[in-house]
């Protein structure tokens with residue numbers, strides 16, 4: 144289950160999760176982020192169970208980890224999210240495109256399931272305009 148690495152835009156994605164809530168969110172990455180000039184790793188991680196990808200996410204002082212995670216269009220994903228810190232504003236996971244607004248109680252595992260409909264970068268984050276953010280790369 145060692146995740147292998149893929150590539151996407153740095154600056155944008157690596158920086159995002161470490162920003163304080165007082166900063167403006169960075170601009171969205173280009174649609175074709177994986178072929179952009181600045182690369183960082185997209186992680187292929189998780190375990191497939193009956194056609195659903197199970198991905199564990201944690202909220203740490205760095206934000207949502209791991210990020211970005213590779214997902215596939217039309218393949219259901221279940222996120223198992225555990226918030227492990229009170230030091231960020233990420234007390235909720237908001238994935239606006241899918242109508243997801245889940246509270247993340249400290250130390251409690253929260254299960255979120257959705258099916259990516261569109262290829263490309265998919266951002267999510269805290270409730271405050273997603274200033275603590277993570278991303279999925281859907282292919």
Ligand SMILES: [Cu+2]
Pocket residue numbers: 164232233269270271273274275
């Ligand atoms: Cu926030």
